[in-house]
Amino acid sequence: MDIAIIGAGISGLGAAHALQQRHRVVVFEQDARAGGHTNTIEVPTPAGPQPIDTGWIVFNAQNYPNLAALFAELDVPVRPTRMSFSVSLGDGAYEWRGSDNPLSFFAQPGNLLRPAHWRLLRDILALNARCRKLLREDRLPDGTLGAFLDAQGFGGELRSRYLLPMAGLIWSCSPAEAAEYPAADFMRFFEAHGLFSTMNQPCWNTVVGGSQVYVRRLLQRFAGTLRLATPVRRVERAADGVRVHSAAGVERFDAVISAVHADQALRLLGAADDTERRVLRGIPYTRSRCVLHTDRSFLPRRRFAWASWNYLHPRDEVHREPISGSYWMNQLQGIASETPYIVTLNPRRPIAAAQVLYETDYEHPFYGPASVDTHRDLSAMQGRGGLWWAGAWTGFGFHEDGLKSALAVVARLDPHCLPTWAVLGAAPSPAAAAPAAGALHAVAVP
Numbered sequence: 358m359d360i361a362i363i364g365a366g367i368s369g370l371g372a373a374h375a376l377q378q379r380h381r382v383v384v385f386e387q388d389a390r391a392g393g394h395t396n397t398i399e400v401p402t403p404a405g406p407q408p409i410d411t412g413w414i415v416f417n418a419q420n421y422p423n424l425a426a427l428f429a430e431l432d433v434p435v436r437p438t439r440m441s442f443s444v445s446l447g448d449g450a451y452e453w454r455g456s457d458n459p460l461s462f463f464a465q466p467g468n469l470l471r472p473a474h475w476r477l478l479r480d481i482l483a484l485n486a487r488c489r490k491l492l493r494e495d496r497l498p499d500g501t502l503g504a505f506l507d508a509q510g511f512g513g514e515l516r517s518r519y520l521l522p523m524a525g526l527i528w529s530c531s532p533a534e535a536a537e538y539p540a541a542d543f544m545r546f547f548e549a550h551g552l553f554s555t556m557n558q559p560c561w562n563t564v565v566g567g568s569q570v571y572v573r574r575l576l577q578r579f580a581g582t583l584r585l586a587t588p589v590r591r592v593e594r595a596a597d598g599v600r601v602h603s604a605a606g607v608e609r610f611d612a613v614i615s616a617v618h619a620d621q622a623l624r625l626l627g628a629a630d631d632t633e634r635r636v637l638r639g640i641p642y643t644r645s646r647c648v649l650h651t652d653r654s655f656l657p658r659r660r661f662a663w664a665s666w667n668y669l670h671p672r673d674e675v676h677r678e679p680i681s682g683s684y685w686m687n688q689l690q691g692i693a694s695e696t697p698y699i700v701t702l703n704p705r706r707p708i709a710a711a712q713v714l715y716e717t718d719y720e721h722p723f724y725g726p727a728s729v730d731t732h733r734d735l736s737a738m739q740g741r742g743g744l745w746w747a748g749a750w751t752g753f754g755f756h757e758d759g760l761k762s763a764l765a766v767v768a769r770l771d772p773h774c775l776p777t778w779a780v781l782g783a784a785p786s787p788a789a790a791a792p793a794a795g796a797l798h799a800v801a802v803p
């Protein structure tokens with residue numbers, strides 16, 4: 358078959374890698390580089406160029422079985438990373454860090470004397486114990502996370518100083534929106550990622566040399582055609598296949614796989630039907646400014662409170678502003694340098710130009726209760742008139758979702774191309790998905 362794939366992120370590249378074995382594959386990518394949200398920047402340093410990831414960063418074998426298997430096939434070098442989470446409020450007036458070192462909970466020694474900080478500790482432990490009990494007994498509550506916290510009588514510290522900022526970073530939403538997340542999905546997700554305990558945490562990894570390494574290895578093995586800087590403008594079904602309109606002209610294919618975001622896919626479809634419009638409009642996207650820089654004031658004031666990912670806010674409140682957080686890339690990627698390399702999402706104040714190394718915008722899907730209906734209807738759309746749909750948006754927005762969606766299309770388009778290691782299973786659930794668009798996770802609370 359002649360197959361076109363639109364988009365060279367993990368979803369498009371994953372599909373291309375499998376299908377090229379038996380088909381003529383053409384990948385269209387609008388950017389001048391392949392990778393999509395896999396976006397490593399080479400930063401010049403006195404010791405030579407330092408690759409730093411700005412989009413996709415971490416994975417673990419437990420929650421990302423397909424990605425781990427693909428990396429094993431490609432022999433992608435990975436290294437374990439340390440995951441931790443900090444909160445810094447009021448310009449450092451209140452700080453703590455959750456990590457594998459229990460002392461970091463008192464990174465600000467004055468907190469030893471603050472009853473509210475001890476209350477936070479008590480509530481974290483109580484939350485963990487109660488949620489795990491409900492999960493064990495299969496008695497997950499209906500309703501939102503906020504309603505659950507109210508019903509259980511948890512204090513305000515748990516919301517504004519821990520749970521909702523962390524959930525907001527994981528799901529790329531404000532703390533107030535995180536409180537609207539379904540409580541049952543929240544519990545399954547936290548349990549699957551070992552976030553209710555210091556024990557049994559998955560081993561998180563980053564790619565040695567930056568995430569671009571796996572993209573390069575995929576491209577080295579790709580025998581089809583990759584058209585960079587070639588945006589697809591329109592896709593239309595025809596009697597003899599599907600026509601793709603791009604700067605390369607109008608070409609006919611037997612099948613086309615859309616591996617772009619849902620809203621982008623809708624814009625490409627000249628004549629979308631009602632189901633396609635409903636499904637592709639059903640996934641809202643949030644846009645985040647992402648800045649790679651060296652301004653340490655975007656990390657907690659106390660050095661001992663620096664974590665892999667850090668939530669800073671001027672006020673102690675559950676707000677509705679875009680979530681802002683900083684990844685400390687030295688820790689995540691094992692960069693031995695006195696210069697802190699920081700990726701900040703939605704910086705709340707300007708960063709001096711001299712300290713900015715790179716900036717871009719990322720758009721990522723936001724998942725709410727309505728997404729469940731959208732995902733259900735998607736299945737009926739697959740393959741209609743030769744058009745197939747892949748992308749992290751078809752799951753919960755993570756890398757594993759993107760790859761899994763590509764493999765699910767391959768399984769139906771030509772099962773002979775499906776890798777032996779593919780794990781498809783049921784529709785992705787929050788518990789099967791992984792870290793956040795715009796955030797990392799895993800905090801070992803004391």
Ligand SMILES: Cc1cc2nc3c(=O)[nH]c(=O)nc-3n(C[C@H](O)[C@H](O)[C@H](O)COP(=O)(O)OP(=O)(O)OC[C@H]3O[C@@H](n4cnc5c(N)ncnc54)[C@H](O)[C@@H]3O)c2cc1C
Nearest residue numbers: 364366367368387393394412414415588589719749755756
């Ligand atoms: C800052 C950030 C950090 C993240 N960290 C993690 C993480 O640590 N772990 C994790 O699992 N997930 C993470 N994510 C989520 C990440 O978005 C997904 O993991 C995944 O990379 C999305 O893959 P995709 O293939 O669906 O989309 P994309 O990677 O966005 O790829 C879509 C591609 O389609 C191209 N395209 C769009 N329109 C056209 C067109 N008309 N013609 C041709 N090409 C087109 C785009 O240029 C792009 O290359 C993070 C996201 C962000 C924003």
